[in-house]
Amino acid sequence: MNEPVKRLTLVSDAWHPQVNGVVRTIENTNRELAKMGMEVTMITPDMFRNMGMPTYPEIRLALASYRHVARLIEESRPDYVHIATEGPLGYKARRWCRRRKFRFSTSYHTRFPEYVSARLPIPASWLYSMMRNFHNAGNGCMVATESLARELEGHGFNNLMRWSRGIDNTLFYPRPKTDAPFGGLPRPIFLTVARVAVEKNIQALLSLDLPGSIVIVGDGPARRDLEQKYQKAHFLGMLKGDELAKAYAEADVFVFTSKTDTFGNTIIEALSSGIPVAAFPVTGPADILGGHEQAGALDEDLGAACLKALDCASEKARELAATYTWEAAAAQFHDNVTRAHDG
Secondary structure (H helix, E strand, O other), rough: OOOHHHHHHHEOOOOOOOHHHHHHHHHHHHHHHHHOOOOEEEOHHOOOOOEOOOOOOEEEEEEOOOHHHHHHHHHHHEEEEOOOOOHHHHHHHHHHHHHHHOEEEEOOOOHHHHHHHOOOOOOOOHHHHHHHHHHHHHOOOEEEOOHHHHHHHHHHOOOOOOOOOOOOOOOOOOOOOOOOOOOOOOOOOEEEEOOOOHOOOHHHHOOOOOOOHHHHHHHHOHHHHHHHHHOOOEEEEEEOHHHHHHHHHHHHHHEEEOOOOOHHHHHHHHHOOOOOOOEOOOOOHHHHHHHOOOOOEEEEOOOHHHHOOOOHHHHHHHHHHOOOHHHHHHHHHHHHHHHHHHO
16 A cells, blocks of 8 residues: 655745755755655745845745745645745744644754854854754754754754755766857866855955966856956856856866855766865865865865866766765655654
C-alpha cells in the first residue's frame, strides 16, 4: 500500500523577482522534494499586496494580515511547516505555529545583523538577539555549513541542523573559451557574480591592481556608484541561464568577495564550470574550499588569493563541485523537517 503524500507548507519572504541564493535554493529543493513524493505549498510575497523595501525595491515586503496568512496555511493542510525567512510572512507563520502548538522548522540563510549594521547604526548584537528569539521558537534551524553552526551556537542558537546546497552540472560545466561573452577583454579575466550591494563587498575586488580584466555580473542598488568610481571594470548586469553559465566558463578566476554570506552558491557554480575560486577565508568559502587548495585559494589578502587561483586546476575545481548535489541537499532538508515535526 502506497504511503500517503506528505504536505509541506514553505513560507518565504524571499521570492521572485529577487534573483539570489535563497530563491534558487528553494526552487531546486522543491523540485527534488516533488520527486520524493512531497507536496509543497509556497506562501510568498507575490500572493499579497506588497511594496519594495526602501533602498532595495527588488526585495518585496508582503503587506499581509495575520488572518490572511493563517487562512492560507490552514487551507494547505500541512503535515510540516518550514519558515525560510525572518520577514513579515515568516513572523506571521511563526505566530500561527505557536498559537496552534504546531511544530516547525526554520532556516538561517542571511546574515541579517551584519547586513543591517552595514546600512544603519544598529548594533549587530541587538539584531542577533531578535534573530535568536525568532529561530529558537522553532524545533530546528537549518544552516548550510558547520562553521556557521558553530558561530550561531556562540550567539545562543539552539537545535541547529545541517542543510547543504547543490549544483546543476548540466548547466554549469567547462566550455571552450571563445571570448564571445566578454568581447575579447584582456586576460586573465577575474569574474564575480553577485548582487551589487554594499554587503557583497564587491569593492574589495574592484580596488585591486590585477593583470587582465575585472568583470562584474549582477545588478543592485550600488551598481551606479561603483560603475562611476571604477571605470576600468566591466559591469554586464544580470545574466541568467545559459548566458550566465557561459560567463562563468569564460572566466579565468572566480572571485567571491563577500565576508557575510552563509554559504556561497556562486562558488560551486564557478567550480562546476571548471573555474578556480579566490575568496577570503570566512564562513562559506572556507567550508567549501578548505582542504582543496588545488581548486581555489583563500587569503585575507584578496589580491594574493586571485593570483594564487590562477595556478589552480580546472579539473580539481570540477571534482570538488561534483560532491554537491541537489538530490543530497533535498534529502537533508526532508530529514530535517521530519525530525523537527516528529521530535
